Amino acid sequence: MSAETVLIRLNGREVSAPVGQPLAQVLTAVDPALRFSPKDKAPRGMFCGMGLCFECMVEVDGLRRRSCLTPVSAGMVVRTGEGAA
Numbered sequence: 775m776s777a778e779t780v781l782i783r784l785n786g787r788e789v790s791a792p793v794g795q796p797l798a799q800v801l802t803a804v805d806p807a808l809r810f811s812p813k814d815k816a817p818r819g820m821f822c823g824m825g826l827c828f829e830c831m832v833e834v835d836g837l838r839r840r841s842c843l844t845p846v847s848a849g850m851v852v853r854t855g856e857g858a859a
């Protein structure tokens with residue numbers, strides 16, 4: 775059984791992703807650096823994968839979200855890296 779795929783907008787470009795899959799899995803497949811440390815600009819990415827560390831914070835539809843806890847849904851607009859909130 776394969777999951778239905780939908781389109782999301784990631785940093786301005788369309789990406790196909792399985793609906794309901796944790797967003798962090800989709801994002802790290804594209805680029806493991808989800809954001810950069812505000813202190814030293816070091817790349818940060820998914821760590822715990824269960825909502826505890828906040829390392830996977832990205833911007834989803836204008837709001838900060840832990841991507842490991844955010845399921846993919848059609849049309850979501852995601853920003854990572856320097857552009858994330």
Ligand code: FES
Pocket residue numbers: 819820821822823824825826827828829830831840841842843
């Ligand atoms: S990876 Fe730790 S909160 Fe998402």
